[in-house]
Amino acid sequence: MSRADLVYYTVLVEAGPSLRLHTHTHTHTHPVSVSLGSRRVLELLQLLCLCSGASDSPDMMPNTRLGKRSPFGLLVGSSCPESNKTSIAKATGTGQQGISRIRGHCDLKVYFQCGGAGDSQNDTVAKSTSCSRSISSCIDVPRSRTAQQEVDMDELMAAMVLSSLSCSPPPALQVSAHKQTAAPSMDSGTIELSDSSSSGYWSVDRGPRNPAPPSPTAEANGRSPTPPDEGLDMDLDQVLFEEPAPRKRRNSLKVAYRCLWPSCGKVLTSLVGIKRHIRTVHLCQGGEHERCSRSEEDFYYSEINQWDEPRHQSPPSAPLCGPVPTSPTPSPPPPFPPSPPSPNCSALSRSAPSPCSSLWQVQSEHSYQAPPPGHTVSPAAATSCVTALPTICSRQETVSRVRSVSVGEQWLQHQSAPCRRIRSEAKKCRKVYGIEHRELWCTACRWKKACQRFLD
Template sequence: MAAVGSRAGLDTISMCTEGQDGLVYMQGCGQGEGVGVQKKLNAGTEWSADGNLLSFPRSSGVDLPYRSPESVEMDEIMAAMVLTSLSCSPVVQSPPQRDLLPGDMECCGGELSDSGSSGYWSWDHGNVSPAPSPSVTEMDRSLGQLTDEGLHMELDQAACEEPEARRCKSMSRGAYRCLWPGCGKVLTSRVGMKRHIRILHLGGGSEQSRREEDFYYTEVSSEDEETAPPSPAPSFSSGTWTSCSSTQSQSTPGPQDAPVQSSTLSQSAPSSVWQIHTEHLYQACAPIQVTVSPGSPTFCSWTPSGDVQQKPQIPAFRSRSVSVGEQWLQRNSAPTRSQTMSASPSRGHCSFRKGRGEAKKCRKVYGVERRDQWCTACRWKKACQRFPD
């Protein structure tokens, strides 16, 4: 707007100038008489009979103090921002006004104004890359959509004069998703996201809330933002959040989690189950012995040895006839006896004394006279292995 380029702060216009655009710029003539009034020969300008300016439709800042065109544009943007902020969220009345101070913007851009004196977000400057800044039209569109985003755009535009500010602009290309439960809002600016979290979720601009802002948003790529629904992104904060949340408990495990869990179970569960099973068998040793196979020392003696898997293979019931015992004697050789003997000391857990079985033992079969023919257990006064019950 070329018409705004005059120094409206002056009470009088002493001269007229002609701009480079061919327009004649009117400088205030004041109340002095005899002063010639020159008209600006441009459409939309009306002059009164005495030469005073009656209206100046093309200019909205006639009475504004001198400002650069950039500042005027920023004023408009800020005004729109304030109005938008007030209309959208009554909570953000105070902070946006604070952040909209020209001094903040012209100093270091939005990043510095947001970080304030704490400097917690200083690391943001290290992860940037050059990127084009949004145009004014884009900013205007953004203003109508997202207040926070518009703020950031505005701040970026204000900081475009400095190299460091360009880095701030480049960060606006990334998207930031709010991880606050039930929110999932996605903003294109880190500052806006921080402000969003601080104001809407953390409930204020305290120092503590500023520190916690970073934990409630995550950076997502533009592709992810377009396609992916609100979900934690693979970042540190998101990982922490995911781990703390009940996502795994309430939803089906993902493709990556399922194998991990299954593998974990496949490795740990069998041992645990085996241990429990062993313990249960061990504890159930007595009733099984009493009710199912009374007088069977083998079953109980082998249980604590840990070879539970093989136990069912051993016949729980054996014929108590001597012939079967002889067959068992033929089938079983010395190693079997030694194995049983090695496990026999563990029978101390089954401290109960079984009732006397009906099966004949080596003593009865061979007699004391033929003690050398007894099985080792019988000779040692142990449970007979040749004719177990």
């Protein structure tokens, strides 16, 4: 699993209680603020702690987060008094294991990964805390003293649910500046969910990223490395346990719900349906009445997103935007087929190896390669191509925990791949004038560039 699949969660429970949940990947963060009922917060955290094998031994509680680039980093929030430092938890994406610490009620940070191994790029974990220490990415996971080997399935599933949920793209969450200040929010039931995940499949092109990781000091002060907040508080039930508001959802993004009950995996498209399924099929089996409590089923399903197909169809006659052979997967794109030129395409579009690369080439090419007036690439056309780029992801099922490469990465792949113009059948200056009349060639031909006089 690639480092991009890693998502780290920082759960901060502050007096009130309020909960802050951060997700980190190797890229930047997206603070999101949501609200959650205090009971839910406590339930969630309790389940997380239990699931991860809570340990109360204080010696296991470092004052600092683990390694700067370690996925297992942890730190108790600096905003909380020592006495209130509570617990950390780490769990894999499958929720099999984790570590957690003291039971507290003030400040809690939970780090767990959704899967994969740590990577040196995951310095975002380090950003979230003030102090850090280096630690190997392979550390022994402390187990709880009691029943380490047999974690209660409910708790396990709860962690899985949270894990999958947090791994899911946060389309329904409005990004907000994370104001994790030393003064914890006192309004009960407030959750700040900072999502640093740049899970690629739903970020088409984020543009230039901030390569400089935020300073740990800033993190220690509870400031998010993300841009200023446009955020809004949301009901955490809506985020964690209920169907997200449709208005927040991207176009054509279908939502389904997968049952996380072991050996089930049933997928239903309605929230009510999945809840009923869990409640009736799993929870209420064997007369476990207490499990039939309301909202219990919330922990046993995860939301999965799926794009409509096709999400966006670029016009076939769009200049420079021919068929898109690219794949949403990180695998290298197939070699450009020397397909016959389309009558609707300009010379550039036909000769370019790929729509994306052609676009960029046009924008960066020398001026002598500028197409004739009839083939002028207007900014609008270029924009249309750019905006059509998400098409490459149209067939991608954006299931949680699945990350695709970003458009930028795909573009880099294209650049790395050999791409040349298809050999032109048209006359060129060399053919027309001959090598002996080189002075009659267009400058492009003279400079061994693409002929601008006899365009294809």
